[in-house]
Amino acid sequence: MNHLPAEVYYGIFYHLSRPEIQICSFVCRRLNDAAIQVYNKELIIDDYKVQLARFNLASDTADTYFKNGQLVQKVIIKSKFKDVIERLPGENSQSYFHFSRKEFLLLLKYLPNIEEIDLTESGNFTYYISFLIDADLQYIKKITALPFESCYGTSDYLQYLSVCFKFCNTLTSLYLEYTEDTMDYTCSGVGILDMLSQFKNLKQLVFYNNYRDNLMMFRIQKLYPQLRDLTFMTGSNCHRSSNVLERGAYEKGAEPTVELNKSLRRLNINLLLLPIDYTKHLTSYLTDTLHTVNIQVAYHELYDWIDEVGMENSLTLMKKLGKLNDVCISFRSPSTDLTHKAKMSKWFQVVNAFKGSKKALCTVKFCGTSSSQDYFKYNALDGQLVLAYVLEDEDYHGLENEIQDVYNEIDHREREDIYNYDREDVDYYRRHDYGPIYSTNESLQGFPLPTSSISTIGPEIIDRFELNLDKASDSFIMRFLKYVFTNCINLQYLKVTDYLLIRGYKNQRNKELKMVHFLNGIPTYNIFNIIIKYLPDIEVLVLGSRSRYNSNLDLRPFKSLKRCYIVVQQTSNDKCEALNIKFEYTDGKKQWYYYDGTVKKTLVRQDTQNTIYLCRSLTFTCKNDIEFNVCFGTDKSLLNFDIDKPLDSCCRIPMNFI
Template sequence: MEETIKGRQNFSQMINLPYEIYLKIFSLLHKSLVKDCVMVCKEWSMPAFQAYFKEVIINDHNTGTLKALVDQGQYFKYCHWTEKLTVNQESSGFHFNREPEVEFTKEEFLKLIKYFPNLKKIEIRTNKSESNYTRYLLDIDSNHYLTRLESIILRTDTFCANPSNLYCSVYYKFRASLTRISLEHERKSVLASKYGGVLNYLNQFKKLTHLTYCNNSGHYTPIYEIQVACPSLTSIQLISHYSSPLLQAGDNIFDQNSNLKELSLSFPNISTRYIETITKYLPESVKKLDITITEIDLYDWIDQVGIENVLQLAERMSNLPKASFQCIPDKEYETEHENIGESNMTIFFKVLNAFKGDKKVPCTASFSDFRSVHNYMRFNGENISIEYGLNYADLYDDSGEERTLEFSVPDRTASIIGPEIINSLSFYICTVDPELTIKLLKYSLINCTHLQHVEFKGMNSPHHEFVLSSNIDYFHEGIETYDLTATSKENLKTVKLKNFIPSKEYIDLLANHLPDLQIFTCGGRLGGRFDNSEESQDHKLDLTRFKSLKIVYFDVQLVSIGSKLIKFEYVDGEEKFYQLKDKKDTSFEAISLEDIKNNQTTPISTIVFECEKIERFTLCNARGYNFLEIFRGIPQKKRSLEVDDMKYIANKFLPDQFNQ
C-alpha cells in the first residue's frame, strides 16, 4: 500500500513538470510512443500533440487519405506546430503490381501547404512528382504563407545536373526567409542570364547562413566576395571541378570580419599558394575546416606542393575544434610518386602527427587495399579517425631474392608517431594471401599497444575474418569511452573468428599477447561455403593457456562435410567424445572410447579440444540448426536450435549477423 502511495506521489510530481520539459521528453521518443502519451492525462496531451506534429510525413500510404480530407480544415488543426513537412514517395526496388503513384493536384497541394503556417523545412523526395510540387511552390503567396521557411530539400542532386530555372526561382521566391540553399553554377547558367551573376543572386538572401556552392563554370568566385554578398553566412561548402585558383603573393581570400564558422573546400587539386593563404589567413572565427582533393593522391600532391607546406596546413588544422583532410581520386588512379627515401606510411604518419597536434584523444583507423589511393584524417571534436590506403609496398618486401610478406611500419625518427596511437583498427583486404590474416593480427598486437578493438575482413574468397574486442556486444553497444592508458592485453577479452579454424601459430600468438581472453568463438555464415573440401581434415585447438576463458563457441561446419568426431581432452585427464555421423550433420551424439574402437566407420575428420572444464562450451552445426551445450564438462540435454537461440548466437558469438 505504501509503495502504491509513493508511486502516485511520484506520478503527481511528474505531472507537475514544466510544459517545456514534457515537450523535450516527448521529442526524444518514437512517434508511436508519443501517440500513446496523448491519451494518458490532460497535462500530457498538448505537449505530446506538439511533439507528434513537429514533423509530418506524406507518403504512399496516406496521400490518398489526405487528398480526400484536404478540404476539411479541422483535420489539420494541430499542423500549426509542424516545422518540417516531408513528401516521401520514393519507390525502393522493383515491385510487381505496384499501384500508380498518387499525386496531389496543384489546387490540393496549395490548400495543404496553407495548413502549415510555421513550416521551417520542406523536403520533397518523389520519383515523378518532384518538379510538379516544386513548381506549385511558385504559386504560393509568400507574403502570407511559408513566411518562416528556412530550407527546401529536393531529391534531385544539384551536383549532377545544372539546376533549372525552376529550382533557382523557387529559392529566389523565398529569399526573405531561407537560411540554407544549394547552388550549381554551370557555364550557361540561369544565375548569369536571369539574375545577373551568382553574387547578385546571393545578395538577395538576407538571412542566408549555410551555402553549398558547386562552381563548374570555370569562373572563379572568391570566398571573400561570397562573404561580402552574404554577411550572415556561417557555413560555406565550396565545390569545384576546377583546381584551386591562382593567387598572387599576399592575396587574402577571406573576410576577416565575417561570421564564418564552417568552411568546406573540394577541389581536384590545391596549389601551394592556396595552402599558404589558408594557413596564414583562415579567420579565427572558423571552428571547422574540411579539405577534399578529388583528382590526385596524397603522395603526388605532396611531391607537387612540398611536404613542409602540407605540414604547416596540418598544424593549422590541429588548432581547430573540428577538421578533416582527404585525398579521394578515382580508385583506378595511378600514382607517379616513387617510394625513394621515406615510405608512404612514414609520410602519412608524419602528416598525421602535425594534424593531431598535442591532442590526447582516441584514434580509429581503417587500412584497406580496396582503395589504395584513398587517404583521410578527421577530428570530430572527440576522436581522430583515419583511413590509410594500402599498396603493394606496404604489404610485400621485394628487396631480397624472394618476395616476402612484410607489413610496413613508419620510420619513427621521421614520423614521430606510429600505430601505437590507434585504439580501434580495421583491415579491409582484397589481396588473397593465406598468411595475411595472421600477419596483420601480429602487426596489430605488436605495434598498436592500446587497442580496444581490431578486425580483419577478407573481401574475396575464402572471406576470412577476425574480430578482437573488449566487449562481446561491441557492434551492438559500441564503445562509449576509451581508457587511453589501458593496454591491448587489458582491453581485449573477446576473439571472434570467421570461416577458418586457427592454426597452432595463431593460437600461440593470441596466448602470448592476450592470455586473459574470456570468450573465444569460431563460426561461419549460415548456409555459407567454407574451406572444408579436403577429404580428411584433423584439427587440434589447445585452449589450456587461456586461464580466464569462460565461453567457447565452435561451428563444426567449418571442417569437412561428413562424419565428424569431436574429442575433449580436459586438463584433469578426463576425455569426452561426441560425433556427428549422418550425411546431413543434424545431430550430436555422445559416444565412448569403446564405441569408437568398435565402430566400423572411420570419421572423415577429428576435432580435438584441449581445455579446462570451462563455464560454457557450445558446439553448433549451423547447417542443421543443432547445437550442444557443455557446462563445466557436463553435456546438457540435446535439443534443436530454436529461433531465439539463433538470434543469441548471431548477437553473441558470430563475427556478423547470422542471416547475412
C-alpha cells in the same frame, strides 16, 4: 507530472523518436498537449497518407483532418514507388500516389506556417517544384534540393532555382549550382556575388561551382553576416589547368585575403586539387571559431600533395586543422612509386602534426585502394583520432613469390586429417589459402615501419587497429598481425575485415586483449599459432565450425583461457554438414559429441569406442576446467556474436567423461 513546465516535456521529446512521442501522448492530458505540439511539427506524407489527404481535400472533412495544420513546420512527401514514378512524366506518373496541382496548392493552404519542404523522395520532385511557383508561403526557409549528381536536366534545376528566387527574402538555406546555364538564366551579365546578394537571410549555403575556376570561395561567405554553414564544391568543368583553384586570387594586385565571417561554424570544401597557394590561403583563413571543417580533395594524392607544396607547408596546414574540434581532411587513394617505409614515414609526420599536443590515442584503418581514401579525422567529443592509411596493390599483392613458397610447405600432419580429399581438393586448398600452412620466411616480418629519425611518433600511438581488404592472403594477415603485436604497445582493439576480432570483453576493466573472435570459422594453423605466441593470456575464444578440413586446436598454451564458444554455422535453410566435436583432456580422458546437421540443433554425446561417424571433425586438446558453449546460427550470427548476449540456442557442454 502535471506540475512540470511544458519546457521539460519538450526537452524529453527532443530525444525521442516519432513513434515514442506518439506513445507518450496517451499517458495523460498534459503529456498529450505537449506531444501534439512536438509531433505535429513534422508531417510525413507517404503513399497511404497521400490517398487519405486527397480524399479529405475533396470532401467536407478537410478542416477536421487538417485541424493541426498550423503546427506543421516541415513537410516531407515520400513514396516507396519513387523509382517507378521518376521514370514517368508528371501527369502520367501513378496519379493514385501523388497530388495534382490543385490538390497540392490546397494542401499548402492548410499548412500556413511551414518553414521547410522536402520533395526529394516523392518521385515527383520537378513536378511538385513547378507547383510552388504559385504557392503562397509566408515563412518558407528551406526547399530541399536533389544533389547535383542526380539525373535531372538543366531545365528542371532552373525550375527549382526560380522557386528559390521567388522566396529569396525568407529562405535561410540555398543549394546553388553555378553553371553557364545558371548565369544565362538568372544574371544576364550580373556577377554571381551580386546575384547571391538577393538572398538576405541565408544561414546555410551549398555552392557547387562548375563554371569559373577562379571564383573566390572566401568572398561568398562575407555576403552573409549570419551564415553558419557553407559547403563549397568544385566540379570537373573547372579543371582547366594545374592551378585551377582560386587562380586569380593570388596574382599581383589581387584582392587581399577576406577574413572569416565570425558567425560561420561549419565549413565543407570539396576540391579537385590543393595547390600550394590554396594550401597557404587555407592555413591563414581557418580559425578556432570554426566548429566543423571537412575538406575532400578529389584529384590530389596525399604524397603527391606533400611533394608539390612541400613538407613544411603541408605540416603547417595539418597543425592548423588539428586545433579544431571536429575536422576531417581526405585525399585520393595513392598510386606512388615510394617505398613502403618512405610512405609510412611521411604519413606519420603528417599524423604527428595533425595530432599536435593531444594525448588521445588513435584508431587507424588500413584499407584497400578500391573504396578508400587517406584521411585524418578528429572529434573532440569522443577525443579520438581516426586515421586511414590506404594500402596500394603492391603493398599486399606483391607477395606472390613468398606465398608460393609457403604453399610448397603444407603441413603434412594436418593434410592427412583431410576427410576424403583428392588431388583436386588439395589444389583448391592451395589456390584459396584455406588450409593450415606455415612458413619460416623471415621476410614476412618486414611490414613497413616509419623511419624514427624522420618521424617522432609511430605505431605506439595506436590503440585501435582495423585492416579492411576485400581479399587478403593468409600470409599478408600474418605479416600484418606480427607488425601490430610487435609495434602497437597500447593496442586495445584489433579487427581484420570479417576474419578476426581481438579486444578486451565488456566485463574486463583493464585494457588488455582478453578475447579472440574468429569471424569466419576455424582459423588456419599459422594464424592460430600467431595468436598463441603473442596473446597467451586470452580468457575468451569464439570461433565457428566452417572449415573444409578436420581441425585440431591445441588450447593448452592459453594458460588463462576460461570460456570457449563454438558457433555451428548453418546455411540459409537451417542446415549444415554433420560435425564431430572431440575433446582430448590433459589427464588422458576424452569425449565426443556429434551434430547431425539437421534443424534439431542438438549435440549428442557418443561413445568413441562403439560409434564412428564419417564426417568432418573439430578436436580440442585442453584442460578440463574450460567452459565450452555450443551455439547454432548463421555466418552472420557468428560475425555479430556477443559473449554477453549469446544466441538463444546456446548450450553448455557438460564435463562428463566417457
